[in-house]
Amino acid sequence: MENVDSINTGEGQGEEKVNYLTNGFSIKSWLLTKDHKRIAIMYLISVSVFFFIGGIYASLIRLELLTPASDLLESGTYNKVFTGHGVIMVFFFLIPAIPAILGNFLLPIMIGAKDLAFPRINLLSLYIYWVGGAFTMYALLQGGVDTGWTFYTPYSTTFSNSYVMAVGLGVFINGFSSILTGLNFIVTTHTMRAPGMTWFRLPLFVWAHYATSLVMILGTPVVAITILLLAVERFTQTGIFDPALGGDPILFQHLFWFYSHPAVYIMILPSMGVISELMSSFSRKKIFGYEFIAFSSIAIAVFGFLVWGHHMFVSGQSIYAGLVFSFLTMVVAVPSAIKMFNWTATMYKGSVSYDTPMLYAIGFLGLFLVGGLTGLFLGSIGLTVHLTDTYFIVAHFHYVMVGGTVLGYLGGIHYWWPKMTGRMYSEFWGKISAMLVFIGFNLTFFPQFILGYQGMPRRYAAYPEEFQVLNIFSTAGASVLGIGMVLPVIYLVASLINGKKAGDNPWLLPGLEWRTSSPPPTFNFEETPVITWEAYSFGEESGLDIDKARRESRVSPTA
Amino acid sequence: MQDLTWVPLFPEEASSFAWQVDALYFYLIAVSLFFGVIVVAGVIGFAIKYREKEKFATPPEIHGSIPLELFWSFVPFVVSMTIFLGGAVVYYNQYKIPEDTMEIYVVGKQWMWKVQHGTGQREINELHVPVGRKVKLTMTTEDVLHDFFIPAFRTKADVVPGRYTTMWFEATKPGKYRLFCAEYCGLNHSGMGGWVYVMEQKDFDNWLAGNLSDQTPVQQGEDLFTNKLGCASCHAGGQNQRGAVLEGIFGKEVKLVGGQTVIADEEYIRNSILNPAGQVVEGYQPIMPTFKGQVTEEQLVALVAYIKSLSGDASATTAAPSAPAATMTPQAEPADASN
Secondary structure (H helix, E strand, O other): OHHHHOOOOOOOOOOOOOOOOOOOOOHHHHHOOOOHHHHHHHHHHHHHHHHHHHHHHHHHHHHHOOOOOOOOOOHHHHHHHHHHHHHHHHHHHHHHHHHHHHHHHHHHHHOOOOOOOOHHHHHHHHHHHHHHHHHHHHHHHHOOOOOOOOOOOOHHHHHOOOOHHHHHHHHHHHHHHHHHHHHHHHHHHHHOOOOOOOHHHOOHHHHHHHHHHHHHHHHHHHHHHHHHHHHHHHHHOOOOOOHHHOOOHHHHHHHHHHHHHHHHHHHHHHHHHHHHHHHHHOOOOOOOOHHHHHHHHHHHHHHHHHOHHHHOOOOOOOHHHHHHHHHHHHHHHHHHHHHHHHHHHHOOOOOEOOOHHHHHHHHHHHHHHHHHHHHHHHHOHHHHHHHOOEHHHHHHHHHHHHHHHHHHHHHHHHHHHHHHHOEOOOHHHHHHHHHHHHHHHHHHHHHHHHHHHHOOEOOOOOOOHHHHHHHHHHHHHHHHHHHHHHHHHHHHHHHHHHOOEOOOOOOOOOOHHHHOOOOOOOOOOOOOOOOOOOOOOOOHHHOOOHHHHHHHHHHOOOO | OOOOOOOOOOOOOOEOOHHHHHHHHHHHHHHHHHHHHHHHHHHHHHHHHOEOOOOOOOOOOOOOOHHHHHHHHHHHHHHHHHHHHHHHHHHHHHHOOOOOOEEEEEEEEOOEEEEEEOOOOEEEOEEEEEOOOEEEEEEEEOOOOEEEEEHHHOEEEEEOOOOOEEEEEEEOOOEEEEEEEOOOOOOOHHHOOEEEEEEOHHHHHHHHHHOOOOOOHHHHHHHHHHHHOOOHHHHOOOOOOOOOOOOOOOOOEEEEOOOOEEEOOHHHHHHHHHOOOOOOEOOOOOOOOOOOOOOOHHHHHHHHHHHHHOOOOHHHHHOOOOOHHHHHHHHHHHHHHOO
C-alpha cells in the first residue's frame, strides 16, 4: 500500500538519485552486469546493429529489382543478398527484438520483481547472441550463403558451395540465447510476482511473453536438431535428406517448418503484447476482454505448433495432409481476430490521444489487419497453389513481420523510452516518422500482392518486363520506409542529449513500470510493491493523482 | 498473348479450373473488405469520436462483454470454415488427376525444363499442348527442388528429386503463356522458365508432325530394356525368367516378400529399378543389381513408360507410336466444340 501512496509525477527525479544507468560507468560494470535493464540496453544496441545490416540488404534487393534485368547485382550475388536479409532479419532481429529488449527490461518491473529469476543466465543469453551473430556475420562477409534463409535440401546439403555451415552454426548457437530467455521468463513469471500480483492482474504484455516463451523453449530445440542433421548430411553424406543416398528432402521441410512456423509467433506475440498496452494506455481505459486476449495468446502458441504443413501445400505432401493443415490454419486465424476486435473495442468511450506510440499502434492495427486477412488467402489451399512462392507470400509475411512486429517494436520503444532513458524524444519527429513508416510500408508491399497474383515468383534476380511498373512503386515505397526507419535513430539518440526530462509517469498511467522512477533504480523499486488493483485500472483504486498531474502538465507540457 | 507493356491486375485465365481459383480469390477479397471495413471504421471512428477532450481523463470503466466475445469468435470461425471448404474443393480439382489424360514427362534440371511428349518429341523450356485436352505432367528432377508454375493455368507443383510428382490441367484458350520455376534452385533460378504454347488441335498435330522424333518414350524404354540395360534377360519371360513378370502388373496390387502389398505405380517401378532389394515381389529372390547411377532420370521415365505399356495402360497406348493420328483425331472434335 505504501507504494500506492508514493505515486508521483515529476517528483523524486533529482540528479542525486542513483539509477540503473548511473550505477557504475566502467565497461566492466556493463559487461558483467546482472541487471536485466542493462542487459536489455545492450540488446537494444546489438539488435539495432543487426537491423541496420538487414536494412542494407533490403535496400540492395529493392535497388536490383528496379529494373527487370539482373544488372546492379548478378544473380549469384542477389541470391546471397536476399539470403543475408532473411537470416539477419529473422534470427537476429525479429526473434530477439521485443522479448530480449522490451521483455527483458519490463517483464520484471511489470510483475514487481527486482530482476529476472536467473540474472546470470540472462547475461549468458546475450553473450550467446553475440557469438552466434559473430559467426553469422563472419560467414556473410567471407562470401555469404545462397540457400535462402530456409536452407532447403538437397540444395543446401549437396549443391551449394557457399558458407552454409558457418551460417547454420551461427543460427544454431543463437537458438540457445532464445531458449534461455524463454526459460528465464517462464520461471520469473511463475515465481517472482510481487504480493497481490495474481495471474489475472498481470499486464497482457506479460501474458504475451509467457506464451512466446513456451514456443521458444519447445520449438527452438527442433531447429537446432534440424541444423545438426544438415551438418551431418553435409559432412558425412549420411543420407538423411539426399534422395541419392536414400534420404528424403521433404523431411527437412517438415523439421524446418515445425520450428519456423511457431517462430512466426515468437515474432508476433510479443508485439501483440505491446499493442495491448498501448491501446489501453492511450485510450486511458481498461483493455476490453482481458481474459480473451490473454488466452488467445496461449491458443495461438498452442495451435501454432499444428500448422507447419501449410508451408508445404505444393511440396508433394499428400492431398489429405494438405487439407488437414489448411483446416488447422483457419482455426488459428480465430484468436488473432479476437485480439483485433478487442483492441478496437478498447477505444470505445475512451479518451484517445494521438501520441507517437499510439500512432504506431493504430498503424499496427491497419497493417496487421491486411497481414492477417491475406493469411486467410494463403490458408485457403486451393488459392495457395497459385499464390505460394510468389510475391503474394512476400507481401503477406512482410505485412505480418514488419507491419506487425516492427511497428509494435517501434511503438514500444517510443512508449517506454522515457522510462528507459528518463528523457522525452521529439514528439513532432516521432509523429512524422510513424506516418512515413506507415505510408512507405504500404507503398512498398501492397503492389507486391498484385505482382504475386499476376504470378511473379519470389527470389528472382531478373523478372519479365510486364512486372516492372509495380516493382518501381515498391522500390519508391522502400525509400520512404527507409527514411521513416532512420529518423527514430536520429531523434531518439538526440533526446539523450537534449531531450526534456520525462518524469516518472509522463502519461499518468497505472502500470507498475510507471510507479517507479525514470530511469528505474537498479533493483527497480525502493520497496517491493503490494498490488491491490486490477491491471489497467485508471479509476480511484489505482491511486493516480489526476488533479496534481493536470496542474503540472500546464506548467511543463510534456505530451 | 502476354506481350504486354502495361500491367493488368489479373493474369489471363487459360485453364479449366482457373475461374474457380479466381472466384475463390474474389470471395476472399469480399470477406477481407467486409472485415476490413468494420475494423477500420471502428478504429478510425472511435479514434475521432473519443479523442482526448481533457488531459488525463478517466473514462468509464468497461471490462468486456461475453456475448460480444462469443459473437466475434463465432462469426470469424464460420467464415473461415467457408474459406476452408471453398479452398478444399478447388484444391481437389487442381490436384486430383482425372481419367483419360494425355501424358507428358517433365524433368527439371539446374536450370532448364526438359519435356518429352508421349509421341517422342522433346522440347526444352517450352511446352506445346492442345487446347481442350486434359494433360497430365509426370515430373521429377535430376538435382534440386524446382517448381513447375504456369500462372495463367493457376497451378504449380514442386518437382522433388527421388520421386515423381504429378499435376494436370486442361488449357482452354490458345495462346502463349509464361512458365516459371517457382522453387528456389540456385544461381540461375530466375532464368529457369519459358513458355507454354496452347494450340488448336490441328495446329498441335502439325507441330507434332513437324517435330517427329526418333523414338517415343515407350520405344526408347523398350530399347533400354532389351538391349542397352539387359533387363530382358531376366524379365522377358520364358524358361529363364528369374525376375518378376512385368506384363499386366501396372496399377495392380503386388504381394511382397514379408506379406505386405504395394500398388505397382510409377513410383514403385522407379524404386524397384534403383533399389531392387527394397520391395521384392513374393516368390522371387533379391538378386537384381541396382541401376542407381547407371540410368538418367530421362531413361527412367522411358523405362516406366515401357513397363506401363506392357500392361496396356490407357495413357501409355495414347503414346503408342504406330497411330498418333488415330488417337488424336477422335479427341479433336470435342476439343473444337469446346472452343
